[in-house]
Amino acid sequence: MNIFYPVQIFADWLTYSVFGIAQKTLLASAVNFFIFDTIKIFLLLAVIIFVVSIIRSFLPPEKIRTILSSEKKYFGNVLASLLGIITPFCTCSAIPLFLGFLEAGVPLGTTFSFLVASPMINEVALVLLFGLFGWKIALLYIASGLVIAIFSGIVIGHLKVENLVEEFVYKSNQNGKLSLPSLTWKQRTDYARSYTWEIIRKVWLYIVLGIGIGAWIHGYVPTDFLARYAGNGNWYSVPLAVLIGIPLYSNAAGIIPLVSVLTEKGVSMGTTLAFMMAVTGLSLPEFMILKKVMKTRLIAIFAGIVGIGIIFTGYLFNLILGK
Amino acid sequence: MNIKILGTGCPNCQRLEANTKQALEELEIKADIEKVTEIQDIMSYGIMGTPALVIDGEAKISGRVPNAEEIKELLEK
Numbered sequence: 336m337n338i339f340y341p342v343q344i345f346a347d348w349l350t351y352s353v354f355g356i357a358q359k360t361l362l363a364s365a366v367n368f369f370i371f372d373t374i375k376i377f378l379l380l381a382v383i384i385f386v387v388s389i390i391r392s393f394l395p396p397e398k399i400r401t402i403l404s405s406e407k408k409y410f411g412n413v414l415a416s417l418l419g420i421i422t423p424f425c426t427c428s429a430i431p432l433f434l435g436f437l438e439a440g441v442p443l444g445t446t447f448s449f450l451v452a453s454p455m456i457n458e459v460a461l462v463l464l465f466g467l468f469g470w471k472i473a474l475l476y477i478a479s480g481l482v483i484a485i486f487s488g489i490v491i492g493h494l495k496v497e498n499l500v501e502e503f504v505y506k507s508n509q510n511g512k513l514s515l516p517s518l519t520w521k522q523r524t525d526y527a528r529s530y531t532w533e534i535i536r537k538v539w540l541y542i543v544l545g546i547g548i549g550a551w552i553h554g555y556v557p558t559d560f561l562a563r564y565a566g567n568g569n570w571y572s573v574p575l576a577v578l579i580g581i582p583l584y585s586n587a588a589g590i591i592p593l594v595s596v597l598t599e600k601g602v603s604m605g606t607t608l609a610f611m612m613a614v615t616g617l618s619l620p621e622f623m624i625l626k627k628v629m630k631t632r633l634i635a636i637f638a639g640i641v642g643i644g645i646i647f648t649g650y651l652f653n654l655i656l657g658k
Numbered sequence: 659m660n661i662k663i664l665g666t667g668c669p670n671c672q673r674l675e676a677n678t679k680q681a682l683e684e685l686e687i688k689a690d691i692e693k694v695t696e697i698q699d700i701m702s703y704g705i706m707g708t709p710a711l712v713i714d715g716e717a718k719i720s721g722r723v724p725n726a727e728e729i730k731e732l733l734e735k
Contacts, residue, residue: 395721396706428707430697435706503698511662511715513704516732526722627697 339375346371365554372467372546372592377535379462380542384534387458388527391421392518396432403441403449408492411445416484419452420477423530429621433628437504444492451641452484455616459538459588464611467595475652476608480616483644490640499633541589549596562601572606573649577642580613587614604656609649616641659689659733664700664717665709673723674709681729 337343350356350367357363399418406414422432429450436446456477464473518526565572583590591611598607622634661678665671675691682689694700694712703712707721711729718732 397704397720400706431701431706431708434697434701438701508698508702509704510699510702511704511712511717513720514716515718515720522724522728525725529723 339371342374342378343371346374361554365550368553369546369550372550373543376463376466376542376546376592377539379466380459380535380538381531383458383462384531385527387421388530389523391423392523392526394418394421395515396422396435397513397515399449400435400439400441403436403445404439406445408442408444409489411442412448412485412488412492415441415445415448415488416452416481419449419484420456420481422449422453423457429624430628433625434504437500442492443497443500444488444490446488447491447637448484448488450637451487451616452480454618454621455484455612456480457615459534460591460611460615463542463588463591463595467592468598472604472608476611479608479648479652480612483612483616483641483648486644487637487640491637494636496633496636499630499636501628501630504628538588541587542592545589545592549592552593552596553599556600558599559601561597565597565602565606572603573609573646573653576606576610576649577613577617577645580610581617582619583614587611590614603653605649605651605653608652609645612645612648613642616645659687660692660714661689662692662694662703662712663709664694664703664705664712666695666697666700668708670723671709674711674719677723677726678711678729680726681733684726685730685733687733 346367349370350363351358354366356366399422403411403415403418432453433446433450436449437443461473461477464476565576591614594602594607594610598604617638622638625634625637661682663671663675663678665674671693675693678691682691694703700708700710703710703717705717705720709719709723710717710721711719711724711732713732719729724732
């Protein structure tokens with residue numbers, strides 16, 4: 336029994352009865368797909384973002400910093416990557432997180448594990464993956480994202496590149512102290528509600544556009560149309576997908592629905608996963624902002640390691656999952 | 659009373675400022691609101707999320723926008 340069955344009934348009713356589109360036509364298929372997916376995704380978004388926000392209200396970055404500053408190598412990387420899942424990440428929060436962690440004595444490698452996991456594994460991407468690809472692919476995405484984050488952090492920790500971080504970062508100055516009062520449940524739900532709205536307001540247009548174009552492709556483009564270009568046989572499809580993904584960060588919400596349809600048309604799953612990881616995990620605006628706190632060489636090392644991890648994941652899943 | 663709003667000028671920082679002004683007016687407290695926008699200065703209060711509200715040198719709010727009621731409670735303490 337599918338919990339979205341009522342949504343399907345509603346989508347059928349709207350498509351065939353209200354709009355009066357004849358069944359089994361391409362138009363009906365596209366319209367039905369669009370209505371069903373849009374409603375399903377927005378329901379999931381509202382519920383999941385709300386729940387994650389409540390959890391987050393118990394684990395603000397200030398608390399995560401305290402936890403991570405006392406953790407040892409390796410385990411710290413694992414913990415940092417896991418905590419990265421629930422933390423919201425926008426390019427504007429990269430600097431405060433980076434500075435705050437290092438000042439508090441969190442090792443550089445652990446900080447990078449967090450910096451990789453936080454944008455790559457976020458609740459909007461997870462909702463879209465779960466809603467459009469199913470829970471198996473969503474779990475695969477989480478698992479490989481975690482592995483990449485842990486691995487990148489450990490490698491950067493071993494490279495001993497602390498000298499590539501701008502000097503002022505380690506000079507902490509203190510003007511005031513932290514005394515955040517603990518929140519009441521009402522404050523937590525208020526925060527979760529306003530954050531959920533904020534995110535939905537920010538992404539809804541991209542999602543609707545993505546699903547809309549996706550619905551059109553779903554209905555009108557022949558299956559396996561893209562297999563020749565982006566199927567399993569092409570060795571260069573994975574690195575190419577990663578390169579294309581780097582500048583697309585701000586539109587991640589619209590790209591996932593689009594990509595979900597492309598897999599129907601012959602793009603292989605490993606290539607798709609690699610592409611989505613590149614979109615969320617490697618972002619050009621974030622690199623620009625990070626230049627304020629680290630040398631370009633460190634950004635290149637960071638992007639290089641994460642990029643290699645993503646490409647490897649792409650090949651691996653192309654190999655395991657077949658098409 | 660010394661009140662500081664920490665943030666790099668994002669829309670949420672402006673909302674926090676507006677709510678704080680409202681709270682001050684309703685409590686009839688006269689206080690200047692100082693805005694801290696340089697990232698290094700922001701970090702020196704120990705917070706990691708913006709916007710943040712600092713009352714008399716203590717960071718009370720970080721990473722969210724409380725409503726005027728909540729700020730009033732913080733101001734009265």
